[in-house]
């Protein structure tokens with residue numbers, strides 16, 4: 280009989296071999312996984328749980344919040360507040376950072392998350408997910424400030440997502456490759472189902488919201504035009520397109536079989552660097568993709584090298600199969 284490796288066992292054994300997962304970090308990751316189980320349960324119930332539809336509020340970015348956005352945010356906060364592993368947390372759905380109440384011990388980690396990514400897919404029963412990133416609180420001063428969260432993605436100590444699709448799958452990196460765990464609903468535990476995930480360097484599949492084509496900058500237009508020309512064009516092969524409008528689900532496909540994902544800057548709102556959030560979405564996904572042998576840039580520079588200047592900063596995102604991401608990046612640098 281093959282041994283089933285639970286998330287806990289995986290983390291304990293990883294700590295033994297790499298020393299990357301001290302007890303506080305293991306607790307944090309287990310608590311996040313437990314919260315994701317709760318969110319998965321709520322997502323699964325859908326209309327039966329009365330959780331579909333809008334909540335009648337907006338987040339700091341002026342986006343309409345869905346009931347499940349708020350439920351997921353609350354689940355993650357409640358699960359993480361009391362364990363003593365966190366100094367503070369920050370969420371795409373909250374205006375400012377959330378400090379751990381003084382009645383609980385303070386830990387050394389900072390947790391950042393998009394509690395439910397792909398909100399537009401909630402009510403239509405399409406895959407959505409939770410994205411998270413873990414940083415260490417900088418030393419040298421008491422308390423926590425927003426500035427403590429403004430670290431480049433290269434400083435992450437753990438990152439991952441949980442996709443709520445036909446299966447609920449947690450995908451994780453602690454800087455030593457990428458592993459996937461599938462939720463066994465009968466047992467109530469995440470079981471290791473894939474280790475050392477690798478993204479093929481080449482692909483024939485791209486993911487972009489084509490309806491924005493007229494707003495794109497020249498390098499992105501050039502890249503997609505060339506893909507669309509297929510066998511007869513400069514690329515000499517036919518491409519296929521996928522766009523789920525849930526970054527989690529699009530990235531999960533790319534980690535599974537390769538591909539390139541783009542959410543570029545465009546001319547609709549030129550002062551906005553992009554739609555996706557650097558700290559909650561781009562950084563964790565960029566690290567997962569790099570850890571799986573892929574690449575992630577903002578079209579010009581490595582996402583993980585960007586120094587954030589504010590909590591809800593946005594960024595242009597190009598990630599996935601290495602050779603394709605490098606091509607898009609070259610097209611941008613060639614433009615000057």
Ligand code: AHM
Pocket residue numbers: 342371393395396397398399488524525526527542554555
């Ligand atoms: P959200 O965090 O409000 O759900 O927005 C992020 C999502 C991504 O998951 C997805 O890639 C993108 O927005 C889809 O945007 P669009 O609807 O413009 O295609």
Ligand code: MG
Pocket residue numbers: 371393395396397560
């Ligand atoms: Mg999101």
